[in-house]
Amino acid sequence: MSVNYGSHRTVVGAHYGMRDWLSQRVTAVTIALFTLILLAQIIFSKGPISYELWSGIFAAQWMKTLTFVVIVSMLYHVWVGMRNVFMDYVKPYAVRFVMHVFAILWLIGCSGWAIQVLWRL
Amino acid sequence: MSDTATSTAKSRPEFRNIEFSNLRTLRWPLASLVSGMHRVSGAIMFFLMPFIIWMFDTSISSEISFAKFKAAFDVGMLGLPGFIWKLVVLGLIWAYLHHFIAGLRHLWMDTHHEQVSKEFGKQTGAVVMVLVLSLTVILGAKLFGLY
Numbered sequence: 001m002s003v004n005y006g007s008h009r010t011v012v013g014a015h016y017g018m019r020d021w022l023s024q025r026v027t028a029v030t031i032a033l034f035t036l037i038l039l040a041q042i043i044f045s046k047g048p049i050s051y052e053l054w055s056g057i058f059a060a061q062w063m064k065t066l067t068f069v070v071i072v073s074m075l076y077h078v079w080v081g082m083r084n085v086f087m088d089y090v091k092p093y094a095v096r097f098v099m100h101v102f103a104i105l106w107l108i109g110c111s112g113w114a115i116q117v118l119w120r121l
Numbered sequence: 122m123s124d125t126a127t128s129t130a131k132s133r134p135e136f137r138n139i140e141f142s143n144l145r146t147l148r149w150p151l152a153s154l155v156s157g158m159h160r161v162s163g164a165i166m167f168f169l170m171p172f173i174i175w176m177f178d179t180s181i182s183s184e185i186s187f188a189k190f191k192a193a194f195d196v197g198m199l200g201l202p203g204f205i206w207k208l209v210v211l212g213l214i215w216a217y218l219h220h221f222i223a224g225l226r227h228l229w230m231d232t233h234h235e236q237v238s239k240e241f242g243k244q245t246g247a248v249v250m251v252l253v254l255s256l257t258v259i260l261g262a263k264l265f266g267l268y
Contacts, residue, residue: 025231
């Protein structure tokens with residue numbers, strides 16, 4: 001038997017809690033900063049929000065790149081969050097498994113669509 | 122002493138992981154309400170994600186799609202009147218605000234151990250609720266063209 005105590009202890013359950021916990025917080029801060037940056041560009045603009053103004057915000061290369069980073073961050077953030085929710089409330093393993101698979105496919109599909117919209121601007 | 126221990130041991134309630142059916146009967150003090158709503162708001166945005174991306178798509182792709190985007194909220198879409206779609210957006214506004222502000226509170230509680238107390242939970246929970254609901258009202262009024 002290998003050593004299974006102290007720093008070598010095999011933690012039961014999902015056993016990657018720290019990585020997900022930290023990623024969720026880092027991605028949260030990324031999304032929050034993006035929100036403030038986007039809001040600032042709208043608030044400090046003049047006149048009504050026209051198509052030119054709105055699409056102009058995302059036309060800038062730095063904003064496009066930042067938005068891409070945020071879409072990928074959101075993909076991971078939402079995965080961790082929904083997985084937590086499913087793990088906490090859905091007890092039958094088969095149902096939980098199906099929901100996890102659904103969440104992954106749903107999120108990959110949504111990210112693909114969002115990136116497609118962003119990329120053709 | 123040992124008598125009390127053995128007599129209470131039999132009637133001691135067992136707490137297991139909570140399930141959906143428990144959510145109704147639980148007590149919801151303010152701090153737990155803010156936390157619970159954080160999950161609810163996250164789940165709402167998860168399930169409405171295609172609608173959010175649809176809004177991003179139509180609002181930004183072209184002048185024509187931008188007009189289509191506006192029309193959905195003015196005259197309606199898919200047989201539903203515009204105000205129904207505005208109500209959906211209002212729900213999303215609330216969800217984003219709550220998730221954002223309650224999330225900041227959670228981040229703060231992660232970094233400051235002494236802030237994880239009953240009083241702090243209640244006070245900051247109240248601040249979150251007031252901020253979120255008043256901002257939702259202000260933005261909702263703008264959404265429905267009240268000013």
